[in-house]
Amino acid sequence: MREVYVLGVGITTFTRLEYPLVEIAGYPAMMALKESGLSAVDHIYVANMGAGRLNKQTGLASAVVDHLGLTPAGAETIENGPASGASALKEGFMAVASGLHDTVLVTGAERMRAANSLETTDFVATLTHPLAEYIYGVTLPSLAGMFTRLYMDKYGVTTRHLSMVAVKAHANAMLNDFAHLHEPITMDGIEDGPDAQTNNPMVADPLRFYDCCPVSDGGACLILGTADAAKKLGRPRIRLSGVGQATDTHAVHERKDPTEVAAVRLAAAQAMKMAGIRAGDVDVAELHDAFTILEIVESEEAGFFKKGEGHKALEKGLTRIGGQLPINTSGGLKAKGHPVGATGVGQAHEIVLQLRGEAGPRQVKAAKTGFTCNFGGFGNNVVCLVFQREG
Amino acid sequence: MREVYVLGVGITTFTRLEYPLVEIAGYPAMMALKESGLSAVDHIYVANMGAGRLNKQTGLASAVVDHLGLTPAGAETIENGPASGASALKEGFMAVASGLHDTVLVTGAERMRAANSLETTDFVATLTHPLAEYIYGVTLPSLAGMFTRLYMDKYGVTTRHLSMVAVKAHANAMLNDFAHLHEPITMDGIEDGPDAQTNNPMVADPLRFYDCCPVSDGGACLILGTADAAKKLGRPRIRLSGVGQATDTHAVHERKDPTEVAAVRLAAAQAMKMAGIRAGDVDVAELHDAFTILEIVESEEAGFFKKGEGHKALEKGLTRIGGQLPINTSGGLKAKGHPVGATGVGQAHEIVLQLRGEAGPRQVKAAKTGFTCNFGGFGNNVVCLVFQREG
Numbered sequence: 089m090r091e092v093y094v095l096g097v098g099i100t101t102f103t104r105l106e107y108p109l110v111e112i113a114g115y116p117a118m119m120a121l122k123e124s125g126l127s128a129v130d131h132i133y134v135a136n137m138g139a140g141r142l143n144k145q146t147g148l149a150s151a152v153v154d155h156l157g158l159t160p161a162g163a164e165t166i167e168n169g170p171a172s173g174a175s176a177l178k179e180g181f182m183a184v185a186s187g188l189h190d191t192v193l194v195t196g197a198e199r200m201r202a203a204n205s206l207e208t209t210d211f212v213a214t215l216t217h218p219l220a221e222y223i224y225g226v227t228l229p230s231l232a233g234m235f236t237r238l239y240m241d242k243y244g245v246t247t248r249h250l251s252m253v254a255v256k257a258h259a260n261a262m263l264n265d266f267a268h269l270h271e272p273i274t275m276d277g278i279e280d281g282p283d284a285q286t287n288n289p290m291v292a293d294p295l296r297f298y299d300c301c302p303v304s305d306g307g308a309c310l311i312l313g314t315a316d317a318a319k320k321l322g323r324p325r326i327r328l329s330g331v332g333q334a335t336d337t338h339a340v341h342e343r344k345d346p347t348e349v350a351a352v353r354l355a356a357a358q359a360m361k362m363a364g365i366r367a368g369d370v371d372v373a374e375l376h377d378a379f380t381i382l383e384i385v386e387s388e389e390a391g392f393f394k395k396g397e398g399h400k401a402l403e404k405g406l407t408r409i410g411g412q413l414p415i416n417t418s419g420g421l422k423a424k425g426h427p428v429g430a431t432g433v434g435q436a437h438e439i440v441l442q443l444r445g446e447a448g449p450r451q452v453k454a455a456k457t458g459f460t461c462n463f464g465g466f467g468n469n470v471v472c473l474v475f476q477r478e479g
Numbered sequence: 480m481r482e483v484y485v486l487g488v489g490i491t492t493f494t495r496l497e498y499p500l501v502e503i504a505g506y507p508a509m510m511a512l513k514e515s516g517l518s519a520v521d522h523i524y525v526a527n528m529g530a531g532r533l534n535k536q537t538g539l540a541s542a543v544v545d546h547l548g549l550t551p552a553g554a555e556t557i558e559n560g561p562a563s564g565a566s567a568l569k570e571g572f573m574a575v576a577s578g579l580h581d582t583v584l585v586t587g588a589e590r591m592r593a594a595n596s597l598e599t600t601d602f603v604a605t606l607t608h609p610l611a612e613y614i615y616g617v618t619l620p621s622l623a624g625m626f627t628r629l630y631m632d633k634y635g636v637t638t639r640h641l642s643m644v645a646v647k648a649h650a651n652a653m654l655n656d657f658a659h660l661h662e663p664i665t666m667d668g669i670e671d672g673p674d675a676q677t678n679n680p681m682v683a684d685p686l687r688f689y690d691c692c693p694v695s696d697g698g699a700c701l702i703l704g705t706a707d708a709a710k711k712l713g714r715p716r717i718r719l720s721g722v723g724q725a726t727d728t729h730a731v732h733e734r735k736d737p738t739e740v741a742a743v744r745l746a747a748a749q750a751m752k753m754a755g756i757r758a759g760d761v762d763v764a765e766l767h768d769a770f771t772i773l774e775i776v777e778s779e780e781a782g783f784f785k786k787g788e789g790h791k792a793l794e795k796g797l798t799r800i801g802g803q804l805p806i807n808t809s810g811g812l813k814a815k816g817h818p819v820g821a822t823g824v825g826q827a828h829e830i831v832l833q834l835r836g837e838a839g840p841r842q843v844k845a846a847k848t849g850f851t852c853n854f855g856g857f858g859n860n861v862v863c864l865v866f867q868r869e870g
Binding site: 089108109110131137138139140141143144145146147148149150151153154155158159160161162163164165166167168169172175178179182183185186187188210211214215217218219222333334335336337338339350351354355464465468469471 | 480499500501522528529530531532534535536537538539540541542544545546549550551552553554555556557558559560563566569570573574576577578579601602605606608609610613724725726727728729730741742745746855856859860862
């Protein structure tokens with residue numbers, strides 16, 4: 089297989105966006121094309137989860153390739169729930185690695201806020217098992233709530249730990265112009281102070297308002313290409329050096345121990361093996377914290393901390409910017425936002441900025457190796473990526 | 480790139496199916512697994528266009544991999560409108576060709592008849608340009624009607640030619656147990672006889688009832704793998720030797736001459752070039768006749784007949800079973816049926832049977848090279864495949 093490099097990146101602010109989905113996909117793509125100096129590409133992948141239902145649009149990839157003036161390049165939409173973005177990057181990786189294409193544009197886009205919040209909650213719930221979960225009224229917050237309770241009981245995680253994830257995420261997002269939430273929060277405000285209960289009401293016990301990511305519109309793009317093309321750009325070369333993916337039972341209750349998220353473990357191990365690294369080599373990571381508990385869990389299953397000790401690492405500040413392994417420097421899904429189909433590409437966008445040294449006030453010093461975990465379904469289809477800086 | 484072979488195939492009847500979408504995807508996959516002697520695969524692609532809207536299901540690929548007991552294999556849903564099936568096969572081709580995976584299961588599935596016919600017509604219309612076509616009430620039959628009128632005016636095609644496509648399709652479908660329509664029709668009954676106008680009412684001038692494919696549920700599966708794996712099966716080896724894809728303007732009226740379907744021409748040429756063949760080498764072809772005119776047009780743009788002469792070849796019987804180049808031996812979309820996301824995989828299924836010599840009463844003698852054209856959007860995203868028999 090050929091080595092695969094990032095030739096250019098782009099992103100929209102994650103927020104409520106009033107323009108058509110094709111432009112949400114197109115705008116970051118135009119930024120990435122400009123950065124990479126390309127006016128044509130061999131192929132396009134669009135990562136999206138909800139266009140068919142929320143935006144009444146199918147064949148989105150065909151619309152995007154036309155909108156960008158990139159016909160006759162081939163194009164597909166890749167859907168893997170909230171892990172659509174990393175799945176599309178993996179397809180782009182294969183297209184370049186196989187030798188079939190030299191340049192592949194991968195853009196993720198979602199316009200979720202076009203629908204009302206009940207419709208959106210139902211839409212996201214359609215990623216659960218249709219006969220064993222969805223028809224009983226399970227939503228993602230309710231699944232995550234039950235999961236969190238099990239985790240707290242088993243490993244001594246408390247709601248204070250969950251709030252620490254939120255406070256860190258919001259603080260990091262303050263340093264990211266493209267983040268959805270620019271709202272500094274404190275432990276006093278959401279956990280300890282006299283107004284904490286009012287400020288941070290219950291959503292799905294034990295998860296409260298600040299444990300849940302916002303519903304965002306947004307887009308993000310990476311252009312992937314060959315080593316030769318990367319060398320010509322005169323920027324630090326960022327290699328997509330590892331991809332891993334694993335699935336688990338579709339219904340969460342069918343897992344022997346639901347607190348074991350085997351798909352993250354397998355996907356992370358695969359990606360790191362392909363890249364020839366160990367977890368300890370990672371300098372910066374973006375994890376899929378749609379709910380605060382997930383950052384803690386994934387930091388363990390990816391191998392950064394021992395099982396059941398992620399919350400202790402968090403407590404010690406190891407995952408802050410300046411810590412041993414900064415996690416979710418972008419603000420994460422929690423505060424940067426979670427336009428579902430775009431999220432995985434957005435995670436990769438942050439890692440590329442970090443490895444290039446272009447992350448501004450949230451820059452992790454001398455970051456050489458980055459990792460992303462994009463969590464589809466409720467841990468039933470996970471895609472992990474490793475990026476490495478060369479030169 | 481490594482060579483890629485078909486290890487196993489499966490299909491459901493294309494019809495109205497009352498069981499869940501995951502089973503429509505799963506049943507042909509189980510047939511294909513059995514045929515290939517595999518109890519595990521490295522990866523799964525699910526081709527589907529409408530689950531999010533018509534079946535309120537996202538992350539369908541995760542559901543399928545679990546349903547088949549194939550976790551922890553990775554899985555994605557591939558959407559490219561009605562060309563989703565061939566797009567998914569192309570992704571499977573890349574996964575094996577790149578060396579990333581040794582066995583990839585590609586299953587296409589659609590459950591369209593769960594919705595009523597107005598909803599289904601609107602759903603299919605969402606593949607048109609959202610701002611330049613869809614909002615003005617364009618539907619696929621209306622677009623195809625306007626296109627057909629232009630073609631008739633320019634090339635002397637008549638409604639008799641359209642009906643000849645339908646009569647041939649229905650005759651072939653009579654020989655295919657898996658076809659949706661088992662209804663023998665005659666020129667007398669739909670074109671010339673006293674009851675023709677009643678039997679074959681206008682849908683979108685000049686297209687009548689028998690010019691339009693039915694709305695079908697259905698699934699089809701191919702398992703792709705390496706040359707070594709194919710050799711061990713002791714069956715004729717069928718190689719997926721060429722893949723091609725091209726896009727065109729998203730809005731049909733933006734094409735200089737809408738009767739020129741450049742994306743078919745480009746995609747077919749690419750696929751044939753990769754396979755090292757010419758159009759004249761093809762022994763059997765499945766073309767995307769969602770409307771009768773499209774079989775004629777694609778038979779020209781793929782290079783089988785000169786532009787504007789497809790209807791003459793049809794008239795001469797060249798495209799019948801027993802003719803120079805049998806087209807749509809399965810019954811085509813017109814009579815085999817068109818479960819949109821599954822169609823491209825279904826086309827490939829027919830070609831594999833033909834090349835293996837397993838097509839029963841519709842067998843094309845000594846077929847060695849087969850071709851499929853899967854037409855996404857209204858010719859704005861086309862994927863062509865070439866299959867060749869070895870040994």
